[in-house]
Amino acid sequence: xxxxxxxxxxxxxxxxxxxxxxATVRPDVLCLQELKLxxxxxxxxxxxxAGYRAVFSGQKAYNGVAILARETPTDISxxxxxxxxxxxxxIAATVGNVRVISAYFPNGQAVGSEKFAYKLAWLEALxxxxxxxxxxxxxxxxxxxxxxxxxxxxxxxxxxxxIHVSQPERDAFRALTGLGLSDxxxxxxxxxxxxSWWDYRMMAFRRNFGLRIDHILLSAELAARCTACGVDKAPxxxxxxxxxxxxxxxxxx
DNA sequence: ATGGCGCATGGAATGCGA
Numbered sequence: 421x422x423x424x425x426x427x428x429x430x431x432x433x434x435x436x437x438x439x440x441x442x443a444t445v446r447p448d449v450l451c452l453q454e455l456k457l458x459x460x461x462x463x464x465x466x467x468x469x470a471g472y473r474a475v476f477s478g479q480k481a482y483n484g485v486a487i488l489a490r491e492t493p494t495d496i497s498x499x500x501x502x503x504x505x506x507x508x509x510x511i512a513a514t515v516g517n518v519r520v521i522s523a524y525f526p527n528g529q530a531v532g533s534e535k536f537a538y539k540l541a542w543l544e545a546l547x548x549x550x551x552x553x554x555x556x557x558x559x560x561x562x563x564x565x566x567x568x569x570x571x572x573x574x575x576x577x578x579x580x581x582x583i584h585v586s587q588p589e590r591d592a593f594r595a596l597t598g599l600g601l602s603d604x605x606x607x608x609x610x611x612x613x614x615x616s617w618w619d620y621r622m623m624a625f626r627r628n629f630g631l632r633i634d635h636i637l638l639s640a641e642l643a644a645r646c647t648a649c650g651v652d653k654a655p656x657x658x659x660x661x662x663x664x665x666x667x668x669x670x671x672x673x
Numbered sequence: 674a675t676g677g678c679g680c681a682t683g684g685a686a687t688g689c690g691a
Binding site: 430433454480528529582618620621622623624631660662 | 675676679682688689690691
């Protein structure tokens with residue numbers, strides 16, 4: 421089973437790239453973030469014509485998450501239960517016997533800001549929810565744009581901002597892995613400076629001035645069967661790319 | 674130190690992302 425995540429920064433703009441990528445890579449599941457469109461504008465027909473079913477939770481201009489799958493997703497859940505939030509950042513569904521969660525973690529703007537406090541509160545709510553979900557679903561995968569670079573290997577040495585690399589954010593990431601979730605990417609040898617996001621400005625991609633902030637966390641049952649994980653940089657090289665590249669993992673049957 | 678780019682809304686200029 422091939423699982424992937426991609427922050428597309430507008431599904432409307434990126435739809436042709438997403439369809440091409442699905443046709444080339446043929447993942448069983450693709451989690452999307454930053455749809456930036458309302459549900460009534462979700463391109464259902466195009467996705468289904470590509471051989472995928474979709475469940476989604478979108479809003480105008482910002483946020484928005486989806487799960488595309490070759491099998492029909494069931495038991496759809498939107499948001500974090502008990503955490504009131506107008507921002508569409510979480511959708512969960514069962515595909516086969518895997519519980520899949522597509523999540524767009526808050527950016528946080530700047531350490532100490534109001535948005536940073538929201539980021540930490542959101543992370544705490546997510547963690548408490550997942551602790552229960554893991555009891556219900558032993559095969560669980562949390563995929564998405566975490567907006568956290570978990571350790572120093574995950575940020576370019578010249579990254580000067582605190583946001584995405586601060587201790588509270590990294591502690592929150594550790595709390596998630598502390599639930600028994602494994603960072604699929606770190607189950608394998610990886611090249612140095614293997615990032616998933618590069619700023620549009622300053623020729624950041626050409627200079628590889630990036631961060632690894634898109635992740636796939638796997639429950640123990642899935643991690644034991646994980647055979648590969650990597651970043652697919654090809655879409656970042658296209659005209660009008662998303663600023664994020666897809667991350668892909670493979671799970672043996 | 675700041676802004677750089679891209680996308681959104683709305684129909685110019687501004688907010689936001691990371």
